[in-house]
Amino acid sequence: MTLAIFLTLAVISVITALLMVFAKSPVHSVLYLILTFFTIAGQYVLLNAQFLAVVHIIVYAGAIMVLFLFVLMLLNLNKDTEPQKSAGWRLAGAIAAGSLLVTMVGAMHGSIQIAGTEQSNPQVGLVENLGKVLFTDFVVPFEIAGILFLAAMVGAVLVGKKDLKV
Amino acid sequence: MSILLLFSAGFIVEKIILISVLFAITLGVAAYSTYGERKFAAFFQDRLGPDRAGPWGILQPLADGVKMFTKEDFRPNEAERWLYILAPGAFMFVACMTSAVIPWGTQLTVFGTPVDLQVADLNIGILYILGLSSLGVYGIMIGGWSSNNKFSLYGAIRASSQMISYELAMGLSVIAVVMMTGTLSLKEMAAQQAGFNWNVWYQPLGFLIFFICSLAECNRAPFDMAECETELIGGYHTEYSSMKLGFFLFAEYINMFISSAVTATVFFGGYNFPGLDPNWLGGFMGPIVLFAKVFFFIFVFMWIRWTIPRFRYDQLMHLGWKSLIPLAIFNMLLTGAGVLYFGK
Numbered sequence: 001m002t003l004a005i006f007l008t009l010a011v012i013s014v015i016t017a018l019l020m021v022f023a024k025s026p027v028h029s030v031l032y033l034i035l036t037f038f039t040i041a042g043q044y045v046l047l048n049a050q051f052l053a054v055v056h057i058i059v060y061a062g063a064i065m066v067l068f069l070f071v072l073m074l075l076n077l078n079k080d081t082e083p084q085k086s087a088g089w090r091l092a093g094a095i096a097a098g099s100l101l102v103t104m105v106g107a108m109h110g111s112i113q114i115a116g117t118e119q120s121n122p123q124v125g126l127v128e129n130l131g132k133v134l135f136t137d138f139v140v141p142f143e144i145a146g147i148l149f150l151a152a153m154v155g156a157v158l159v160g161k162k163d164l165k166v
Numbered sequence: 167m168s169i170l171l172l173f174s175a176g177f178i179v180e181k182i183i184l185i186s187v188l189f190a191i192t193l194g195v196a197a198y199s200t201y202g203e204r205k206f207a208a209f210f211q212d213r214l215g216p217d218r219a220g221p222w223g224i225l226q227p228l229a230d231g232v233k234m235f236t237k238e239d240f241r242p243n244e245a246e247r248w249l250y251i252l253a254p255g256a257f258m259f260v261a262c263m264t265s266a267v268i269p270w271g272t273q274l275t276v277f278g279t280p281v282d283l284q285v286a287d288l289n290i291g292i293l294y295i296l297g298l299s300s301l302g303v304y305g306i307m308i309g310g311w312s313s314n315n316k317f318s319l320y321g322a323i324r325a326s327s328q329m330i331s332y333e334l335a336m337g338l339s340v341i342a343v344v345m346m347t348g349t350l351s352l353k354e355m356a357a358q359q360a361g362f363n364w365n366v367w368y369q370p371l372g373f374l375i376f377f378i379c380s381l382a383e384c385n386r387a388p389f390d391m392a393e394c395e396t397e398l399i400g401g402y403h404t405e406y407s408s409m410k411l412g413f414f415l416f417a418e419y420i421n422m423f424i425s426s427a428v429t430a431t432v433f434f435g436g437y438n439f440p441g442l443d444p445n446w447l448g449g450f451m452g453p454i455v456l457f458a459k460v461f462f463f464i465f466v467f468m469w470i471r472w473t474i475p476r477f478r479y480d481q482l483m484h485l486g487w488k489s490l491i492p493l494a495i496f497n498m499l500l501t502g503a504g505v506l507y508f509g510k
Contacts, residue, residue: 027249027311031249031308034304050288050289050290051290051293054290054293054294054297055293057297057300057301058293058296058297058300061300061301062297062300062301062303062333063300063330063333066300066303066304066307066326066330067330069304069307069311069326070307070323070326070327073307073310073311073319073322073323074323126289127289127290127350128289
């Protein structure tokens with residue numbers, strides 16, 4: 001049952017990810033990417049990490065992709081206005097993405113042999129345990145991530161200011 | 167191993183029945199909210215309101231439904247076909263899904279077996295609701311964009327920027343409640359508010375922020391910038407007709423019903439009322455109490471709509487970003503100090 005659900009989600013996520021890359025219209029691309037996020041959230045639920053699943057939906061599908069969609073709709077990109085890349089740029093892009101793919105596949109392939117270590121605590125994805133772990137064992141990285149977010153927020157506000165007097 | 171393996175056939179049948187009943191009630195309440203809205207509007211404006219279909223016009227929602235279904239389904243030539251069709255469905259779907267985590271009562275005893283009056287007791291129930299409310303915006307955006315009409319697009323952009331802005335303050339006001347109750351599960355939240363120990367007494371400011379934000383999230387007046395007739399014709403659903411338009415309008419009433427239920431559960435004790443044990447009447451007392459609260463909040467939604475004029479768009483954004491969010495953060499700090507001092 002779990003395997004069947006996992007395989008269904010995995011196949012859908014790969015298909016929608018491919019569709020996202022190959023879709024002609026940028027708005028369609030964004031919508032396919034949102035579907036991909038949903039299937040990934042489904043995988044988190046299968047791993048008993050409900051908190052991560054919901055936060056994934058709220059942050060990625062609910063906030064970031066909405067902003068993407070927002071910008072794309074305002075720009076209203078279509079075939080006539082979309083800047084066409086030359087063949088050289090396309091080749092360069094394909095090579096860059098391809099080498100990333102090879103690296104990732106190599107890394108993942110290596111990790112399969114060390115897999116099989118059972119998850120120490122299957123309940124760790126539940127919000128109460130996750131909070132405790134974040135605020136005890138991983139408090140320093142957690143706080144550093146918080147500072148990083150604060151810096152990004154301040155930066156965004158500064159960039160968005162109309163008359164910047166430094 | 168996964169929790170999915172624990173599902174038995176009886177469990178699944180029980181949940182399917184509960185979901186069907188809940189779905190029927192949601193649609194029924196939403197349908198009669200349209201009737202209620204028109205009757206209250208008439209009352210506030212010293213008119214009679216609908217009174218032709220059946221006694222006191224009580225069959226008006228039925229007549230409206232038949233009208234919506236039988237109208238010509240017009241589609242603009244240049245619309246993005248599939249997205250145009252998908253949008254109202256997506257909006258409606260998200261609106262209906264939210265009711266899954268609301269505890270409608272404690273337990274019913276049906277044929278000797280106790281039945282939980284909650285479809286899914288997620289331990290992150292309140293986050294589930296926030297997540298779905300942030301997804302509601304897609305129906306509006308896709309609908310507005312795919313109609314290929316400038317007014318629709320403008321309405322969609324207004325609606326989505328408004329919903330994104332007010333989600334933040336809503337989330338922050340909920341965080342204060344979560345800090346106080348120490349749980350994200352709506353079931354536990356409702357159970358903690360037994361008798362008259364309602365969260366609203368501890369979180370009056372949080373409730374106010376939450377309620378204003380839920381008005382904005384439902385695109386209700388005075389925040390109905392998305393369908394501001396004088397500026398935008400009809401907003402994001404200008405190009406829609408027939409039942410597709412009906413879905414958009416209907417989903418608004420469903421959202422209103424659900425957000426009333428969430429407000430009642432999070433701040434006003436859910437199924438609890440002093441002197442009324444939710445287990446009375448074989449467990450039916452809880453739902454009765456909760457629905458009384460829900461209907462009261464739906465009335466307040468309508469009351470506000472017909473009393474307060476619409477905001478201007480810049481006023482709306484100022485209220486959201488410069489008043490509600492700082493207030494919500496202040497409320498959070500206050501709650502934190504309270505929790506630290508009283509050790510609740």
